[in-house]
Amino acid sequence: MRVVIGAFSVALLATWAVAPVQAQTRSEAITYAKDIAPIFQERCEICHRAEGMAPMSLATYSEVRPWVKAIKRKVEDRDMPPWYVDKTVGIQKFANDRSLSDREISLIARWVDAGALQGNPRDLPKPKVWPADDVWQFVEYFGRPPDLVVKSPDYSMPAVSQDRWWETRGTPNISEDRWVAGTETRPVKRSRKVVHHATTMLFQKETAEVRDFLRSARSGKVDPAVLYPSDKAEDPAKLLDPLPSGQAFSEWAVGKNGELYIEHDAGQFLRAGSEIGWDIHLNATGEETPVEVETAFWFYPKGKLPKYRAMMSAFGYAKAYEIDIPPGQVSRLEAYTTLPAPAIILNFQPHMHFRGKAFTMEAILPDGRTEVLNSVPQYRFNWHINYVYAKDVAPVFPKGTIIKTTAWHDNTTANKFNPDPAQWVTFGQRSVDEMAHANEVVVYISEADYERIIAERKKAANTTQQQQQ
Structure with missing residues (x-):
């Protein structure tokens, strides 16, 4: 018997055959x-x-x-x-x-x-509710508003101008000794288009021992124990006056909000009577713009001391004064900083200007081994990203470790950000000049804590390896 299949039946069979594939x-x-x-x-x-x-x-x-x-x-x-x-x-x-x-x-x-x-x-995922623009980023971490906010005085950036550095101080003065668990700096929204970066500066009396540490840490010849927090009262007569230029305390840049110290049982110290100020790099944008910067502080509870004092360090800054880039050339600059004690490095933040091409930070250990911490092969001046290490991998090094920074600058026509390849470029604060350093937060620790952290990390690594087998 001959079976006749009509056109409709063929189409129906085709639909049955194709439909699951189309659905899939x-x-x-x-x-x-x-x-x-x-x-x-x-x-x-x-x-x-x-x-x-x-x-x-x-x-x-x-x-x-x-x-x-x-x-x-x-x-x-x-x-x-x-x-x-x-x-x-x-x-x-x-x-x-x-x-x-x-x-x-x-x-x-x-x-x-x-x-x-x-x-x-x-x-679609549920819409994310973002905090208002005037809410501090670290509020979520600490679960509370900042304990203190200090604002800069009013200033105005002209519509047409070369780069400017506005150095100013805010009020009020610090009324009592406090340890800072975290800090956040920011320009208010209306000012952000002209603020390239803003460094919060601390004008504070210090002991001679701490001042010597700040000056001499590069040589590795000082005792970091002078930094360790203590509730022992200091003799006011022995405190040295604040440095005229202040000391770096916190920073805002496009790609960075501030610093957290509490995760490493560390803090920055604010002494009663100290002043907060700012060093603000401004760029004109074609219209006059009001400038205001503010800094927020989250304190440790009164009576609670962190174990260590965190310090802001600019690895390679002194060597950057030797920057000398001929027209049409690519240059390389190496700098070395010796750690005077065991230390935890909390972040990686290279800083260069328009001609910045690449930046690498390495550690040369006392036994001669070299470790690459991080590298940025394609640096972008418009983004000063602060790469914050997770707590369990933040590099910990023994006393005598040398931190090596290598910066490459491209003063050729191949660099699309280069404002003028015909210029001879040297060190300077202007964006058309150059810098080459890493803005780091360093916590100097005791030998005992160094050994403990290394042992804990080895144990954790062995446990992970066993679980993966």
Whole structure:
């Protein structure tokens, strides 16, 4: 018997055969709602949102869609989100890492190539509620507002001007001795377009021993025990007057908010009668702009002492005075700093200007071994990213370790950020001059604590290795 299959039956069979494949394809399609929005919310919205610092918001599909080709290019070049540390060498665990993983970059690229589908709105993550612009970033960490906020006086940056450095002091004076668990510096929103970076300065009397440490730490010839917190009263008559230039205490830059010390049982010290000031680098933007910077402090409870005193250090700063870059040349500058005691380094933050090309920080241990801590092979002057180490991997080194910093500057036409390759460039504060140092927070510890931390980390590493076997 001959079976006749009509055209309708053939079409129906074809539909049955294809439908499961089409359904599977639709379910596996990369969509904004299901796959991309969670990434943007976690990695991008901190800047790319309404009232954020970025030039456009990326919080909804309609906001994202016009930019998809540019987004693909930026993420594949690892230009956005701004995170320029080399992922192939050195320490790779950071407390503030907002970089994209290889998987996330691939997902975004494939989504764009496939047409940037929106997907089902029901798949969208719950909208993230961002704090208001006037809320301090560290409020969430400490669970409370800052204990003290000091504001700069009023100032105005002219519409047209060379770079300016506004050095000023705020009020009130510090009324009592306090230990600082964390601090955050920021320009108010209206001022951010002209503030390149702002360093909070401390004008404070110190003992001769501490002052000698601050001056001589590079030589490794001082006893760091003079820094250890104590409730012993100091003789006011033996305190030296504040340094005229002050001492660096905290910093804000595009890519950095402030410093946390409490996780390492450390703190910065504010002495009664001290003054807070600022050293603020300003750039004109074509319109007169009011300038105001403020610094917030979270204190340890009264009567509670941290174990150690944290210090801000600029590794390589003195050597940077030797910067000498001929027109059309790429230069390299090495600097060495000896740790006078066992120390924990809390972060990695290279600082250069327009001609900054790359920066590496290494440790040369007393036994001759060398460790690369981190490297930034493509430095970006507009982003002074502070790479904050996770507590369990923050590098800990013995006394006598040498911290080596290497800075490369590109004064050629190949550097698209170079304002004038025909200029001979030397050290200076202006953006058209150059610098080459790393702004680090260092906690000097005892020999006993150094041995304890090393033993704890070895034990943790062995436990992890056994669990993976």
